[in-house]
Amino acid sequence: MRILDSEAHAINPTGIEGCYPTKPQWRYPYIPGPSPSLRGVVADSVAKGRFDDLTDQLLARMDLHGVEKTVIMRGAFPARNADMAGIVKKHPDRFVAFSGWDLESPIGNPPREGPKGLEALERGFTEHGFLGAGEFDLARFMPLPPEQAWQGYVPSMELCRKHKKPIMFHTSYDGGKVPMAYKNPIMLEPLAFEFPDVPVLVCHMGKYDVTFFEYAMMLARKNSNVYLTTSNTRQDFIERAVAEIGAERILFGSDWSMQHGILGERQGFDIYGKNLDAVRNARIDEAEKALILGENLAALLGI
Ligand SMILES: [Zn+2]
Secondary structure, three states, X not given: OOOEEEEEOOEEEOOHHHHOOOOOEXXXXXXXXXXXXXXXXXXXXXXXXXXXXXHHHHHHHHHHOOOOEEEEOOOOOOOOHHHHHHHHHHOOOOEEEEEOOOOOOOEOOOOEOOHHHHHHHHHHHHOOOOOEEEEEOHHHHOOOOOOOHHHHHHHHHHHHHHOOOOEEEOOOOOOXXXXXXXXXXXXXXXXXXXXXXXXXXXXXXXXXXXXXXXXXXXXXXHOOOEEEEOOOOOHHHHHHHHHHHOHHHEEOOOOEOHHHHHHHHHOOOOHHHHHHHHHHOOOOOHHHHHHHHHHHHHHHHOO
16 A cells, blocks of 8 residues: 655754753644744744755654655745755655745735745746645734635635646644634635635644534535645544545645654654554545555645
8 A cells, every 4th residue: 555645844944843842732643832932943044044954864754654755845934945856856756845935925014925935936846846835824924814814825826726736734723822713724715715726735634623623624525626634633533534525535644844753753752653543543444545545645746
């Protein structure tokens, strides 16, 4: 059975490992709660262009768990497309990548994506051969209210439509001090309506929160271009999603990163193993597991 991982973060701003608690907070899935110094550390590292390349550690975990290939991308923090392209070039049989806006931030008031960011996003498709866009977050366009933040994504979605690429959004409960409404999957609904030809990959399927899971399910039920990923969600959510929307739009993901991967492992949380087990132990049939663990992503990205 092919195992393809829809989400991992191989590059992080230098120094973030010092900004997370030494003890896990709350309960599984391990949710790192960043310290107040995180924002400053990230801003400083990004300004200086200092990033940690976690490729070797990620490859070791992929090998340990039999993962054939992984999509690498920016996560909560920006990453340069050229750095990710370098990783893919070095390991073309193990990685593909999703494009981002390099280190650019939105400009203006109300905030919108600037030309430099959009050019970087497009070059990811045209020059680097990246297969999608992400991982993005509606809070990028704060202070637009959560129900309007989707508007900031229209130019990026148009590029995805033009180049026939899927787009991946982070959703659901996490440790960051961002109002949770920005993490509600239902806030992506206008984009799913507006761009029915662009696959919208909704990360984490609610994580372990039943409220956001129900919103993710509503969104996926109504919009056939919506996919849900399994990273850091619950086995019973995966079972219900298969029963109600089918296995064909569910994608395995690990969300391996400095925060969830390396720091989680130090606390005894094997994030790869736990995310794989949530699918493997689910009470669904083997053909459905094969779809979720690899076949769906292979079909979506042509890998
Ligand atoms: Zn995420």
